[in-house]
Amino acid sequence: MGETVGHERRVFSGVQPTGNLHLGNYLGAVKRFVEMQEQDVQTLYCVVDLHAITMPYDPRALRHATRELTAAFLACGLDPAKSILFNQSQVPAHAELTWLFNCVARIGWLNRMTQFKDKAGKNREAASVGIYAYPVLMAADILVYKATHVPVGEDQKQHLELARDIASKFNLDFGAPDFFPLPEPMIEGAATRVMSLRDGTKKMSKSDPSDLSRINLTDDADAIAQKIRKAQTDPEPLPSEEEGLEGRPGAANLVAIYAALADMPKAAVLAEFGGQPFSAFKPALAELAVAKVAPIAGRMREHLADPAHIDAVLADGAERAEAIAAPVARDAYEIAGLLRTRR
Numbered sequence: 001m002g003e004t005v006g007h008e009r010r011v012f013s014g015v016q017p018t019g020n021l022h023l024g025n026y027l028g029a030v031k032r033f034v035e036m037q038e039q040d041v042q043t044l045y046c047v048v049d050l051h052a053i054t055m056p057y058d059p060r061a062l063r064h065a066t067r068e069l070t071a072a073f074l075a076c077g078l079d080p081a082k083s084i085l086f087n088q089s090q091v092p093a094h095a096e097l098t099w100l101f102n103c104v105a106r107i108g109w110l111n112r113m114t115q116f117k118d119k120a121g122k123n124r125e126a127a128s129v130g131i132y133a134y135p136v137l138m139a140a141d142i143l144v145y146k147a148t149h150v151p152v153g154e155d156q157k158q159h160l161e162l163a164r165d166i167a168s169k170f171n172l173d174f175g176a177p178d179f180f181p182l183p184e185p186m187i188e189g190a191a192t193r194v195m196s197l198r199d200g201t202k203k204m205s206k207s208d209p210s211d212l213s214r215i216n217l218t219d220d221a222d223a224i225a226q227k228i229r230k231a232q233t234d235p236e237p238l239p240s241e242e243e244g245l246e247g248r249p250g251a252a253n254l255v256a257i258y259a260a261l262a263d264m265p266k267a268a269v270l271a272e273f274g275g276q277p278f279s280a281f282k283p284a285l286a287e288l289a290v291a292k293v294a295p296i297a298g299r300m301r302e303h304l305a306d307p308a309h310i311d312a313v314l315a316d317g318a319e320r321a322e323a324i325a326a327p328v329a330r331d332a333y334e335i336a337g338l339l340r341t342r343r
């Protein structure tokens with residue numbers, strides 16, 4: 001992990017409580033959160049419920065989804081004794097800094113965000129202001145902790161670049177060089193972009209109408225095995241070298257998933273399975289995926305059976321997060337010239 005000049009190393013990342021947490025979220029994000037937690041660096045992981053309300057949603061379902069995602073964090077191995085785990089809406093400094101950043105970010109920057117274009121679809125006029133300003137809130141999430149490193153999937157690269165632009169413009173405009181660090185995206189590992197099992201050219205996604213397109217972290221062993229059996233591939237055997245995966249998105253996706261689950265390089269997977277047909281590779285992948293993913297669902301159920309414990313984890317995490325975030329937001333308001341007279 002590189003150093004960000006003048007700033008203590010600190011890791012922050014978030015996941016939306018929008019249900020259907022899938023293998024892409026796990027391999028691209030949560031599994032790596034757990035790895036970072038074991039290193040000598042402070043880690044904060046956030047259930048970003050303020051992001052979840054930028055698209056149409058059911059308020060009654062949101063509270064459950066927030067607890068469910070926290071249960072998934074715990075089930076995947078995040079430990080409240082090692083990481084600060086909390087939900088965003090309980091730490092008001094995120095929203096406070098967002099307003100300042102709304103006045104720093106430029107409309108032209110937001111107009112270039114591809115996720116907004118994808119999510120708003122053709123009827124852009126009817127999209128919420130929140131979904132348009134989503135990346136500004138994300139910048140505030142990160143910078144309110146002066147986080148230096150952000151483990152995310154590939155789809156968040158553009159938003160991280162925007163966070164860096166906002167941090168540098170704030171520092172420059174207000175003559176506060178180095179107040180905010182320029183956060184570095186950590187987009188690493190074999191599966192930074194897990195693709196749909198039904199279409200290897202599309203990202204595995206929570207909102208895909210086909211449940212067969214994704215492995216949910218709540219899937220049981222049968223469902224996982226069935227989805228891998230039905231995964232889209234091609235008639236050729238697996239190649240022995242990575243170049244042989246070019247133009248074969250379905251095959252490339254399954255190899256990347258295997259490599260990430262087994263913590264081995266893709267080249268090693270191909271050295272083992274090159275020349276074999278999918279009828280041999282898919283059962284091996286299914287066995288590995290069941291071994292790694294199916295126990296998560298069981299542990300999630302155990303955590304969800306004790307919502308009071310989940311709430312206590314989030315309450316404690318929010319207090320610890322607030323202790324870092326509130327002074328940063330206060331300093332940023334002062335730097336921006338806003339009069340603070342209350343103690």
Ligand code: AQP
Nearest residue numbers: 015016024025028029152153192193194204205206207
């Ligand atoms: N397919 C993916 N491969 C690798 N990483 C992924 N992430 C999401 N999809 C993949 C990473 O998961 C983290 C949390 O993402 P989020 O909560 O913001 O969810 P999302 O990106 O909205 O998830 P989806 O599935 O993409 O939802 P929809 O369908 O609503 O668009 C992030 O680090 C993200 O990069």
